[in-house]
Every structure is written in structure tokens, then in C-alpha cells.
Amino acid sequence: QVQLVESGGGLVQPGGSLRLSCAASGFTFDKTPFGWFRQAPGKEREGVSCISSSEIDTYYADSVKGRFTISRDNAKNTVYLQMNSLKPEDTAVYYCAAGLPYGSSCGRVIYEYDYWGQGSQVTVSS
DSSP states (O other), X not given: OOEEEEEOXXXXXXXXXXXXXXXXXXXXXXXXXXXXXXXOTTSOOXXXXXXXXXXXXXXXXXXXXTXXXXXXXTTTTEEEEEEOSOOGGGOEEEEEEEOOSOSSSOXXXXXXXXXXXXXXXXXXXX
16 A cells, blocks of 8 residues: 655744655555645646655756755655755745656656655645
């Protein structure tokens, strides 16, 4: 049974930092690409970042480039999203997603992912 469980969200002031974690189970973790997406109220879900199984390929949306860092720990079956210099417009529910275990790249869009976590709320406000 595959499962993705996000944690680490919360309320933070502008300029602050949070680290999201995504604990994966039921996957061949070291062969699986992962992505982070977010959805703000009234908006469509958008891609934030992704990382390939070998870490050769990573992607960041322009809106988060230079502020967010994606990483993975194959020993812990966990993917992370370090978020620094947070802005109010980063407020959203953040979702972890897993793709199929093939290829050397990671997907940039929703339809490239087959498994999703339940989401973690991130609120950036003073």
C-alpha cells in the first residue's frame, strides 16, 4: 500500500522559514521521482519543485527559485522542501506527489504524478 504523509506546515511570519517533509511508504523509493505542488484558495494546483530518483534533475517554479530547496533522503524514504524567505503569496496547501519509477527526470505537471499526499497547510502572515 503506497502512502505519502506530509508534515512541517504551519503559520510563519513573512521572511521566515519552514521545512516540509514527505514520508513515503510502499514505494521503491530510490527509483521514484517526487514533486511538491501547492494550491491556494480559489486557484489551481501548481507545481513548485521536483526531484528525480537520482537527483540529477531538479526543478523549481520561477516564483520560488532561490528561496526553496528540494532534497531527498533515500535512507529515510523522505523528501523535503526547505522554504526560506517566505512571502504571503506562498500561503497554500502543499502536496507531495510521487511518480512512476522510470526515467531520469522528474515531472513538472500534475498528470505526471500518480500518488498524492493529503496536503499540509502553510500560512505566511504577520
